[in-house]
Amino acid sequence: QKEVEQDPGPLSVPEGAIVSLNCTYSNSAFQYFMWYRQYSRKGPELLMYTYSSGNKEDGRFTAQVDKSSKYISLFIRDSQPSDSATYLCARAGGSYIPTFGRGTSLIVHP
Amino acid sequence: DAGVTQSPTHLIKTRGQQVTLRCSPKSGHDTVSWYQQALGQGPQFIFQYYEEEERQRGNFPDRFSGHQFPNYSSELNVNALLLGDSALYLCASSSPGQGAAEAFFGQGTRLTVV
Numbered sequence: 001q002k003e004v005e006q007d008p009g010p011l012s013v014p015e016g017a018i019v020s021l022n023c024t025y026s027n028s029a030f031q032y033f034m035w036y037r038q039y040s041r042k043g044p045e046l047l048m049y050t051y052s053s054g055n056k057e058d059g060r061f062t063a064q065v066d067k068s069s070k071y072i073s074l075f076i077r078d079s080q081p082s083d084s085a086t087y088l089c090a091r092a093g094g095s096y097i098p099t100f101g102r103g104t105s106l107i108v109h110p
Numbered sequence: 111d112a113g114v115t116q117s118p119t120h121l122i123k124t125r126g127q128q129v130t131l132r133c134s135p136k137s138g139h140d141t142v143s144w145y146q147q148a149l150g151q152g153p154q155f156i157f158q159y160y161e162e163e164e165r166q167r168g169n170f171p172d173r174f175s176g177h178q179f180p181n182y183s184s185e186l187n188v189n190a191l192l193l194g195d196s197a198l199y200l201c202a203s204s205s206p207g208q209g210a211a212e213a214f215f216g217q218g219t220r221l222t223v224v
Binding site for chain 1: 114143150151152153154155158166168200202204212213214215216217218
């Protein structure tokens with residue numbers, strides 16, 4: 001079993017939709033949870049990170065962590081075509097080295 | 111402020127050859143990590159350099175080696191290239207106190223081994 005599982009998609013939604021992206025992880029020792037966005041032919045860009053269970057909001061993005069079920073989510077409100085990218089979830093422990101999921105491809109069509 | 115810069119952006123090598131990739135960290139960062147990203151996969155951690163020493167290493171063979179210079183820039187060397195080494199190689203920089211929470215990635219070097 002991979003340490004971080006993520007559905008590769010693609011996930012296709014109309015502009016303005018609320019997008020829900022999800023990951024599960026298998027090791028309870030992880031303290032940090034991150035979401036990265038990666039456009040085609042670019043490096044990943046850190047969107048959000050959180051240390052604990054619960055929600056963290058930043059503009060149109062909300063990250064949600066449920067440590068009891070080992071579930072990580074990213075919600076995007078009012079999605080835009082410019083949000084079309086691959087979204088990578090990651091977790092890290094005390095070493096601060098992230099382990100990534102394989103990414104979910106998101107397509108927001110006008 | 112330049113972010114993380116990597117060179118070259120693309121290169122093609124033949125099996126068995128050796129390759130060197132370069133990375134300049136974001137201004138103010140002193141820790142450099144290298145990742146390999148195969149097509150359709152997430153980045154996999156190769157190793158991390160701090161104070162010119164390899165501080166942590168992922169599950170990669172000794173064919174993968176690195177170096178960090180006094181100005182914090184770094185090189186990734188891969189010897190005896192295999193077809194399976196074809197991937198996007200990413201460099202990320204951070205400060206020790208921020209770690210993974212504040213890692214900034216370069217745009218990567220696309221390596222093709224033929």
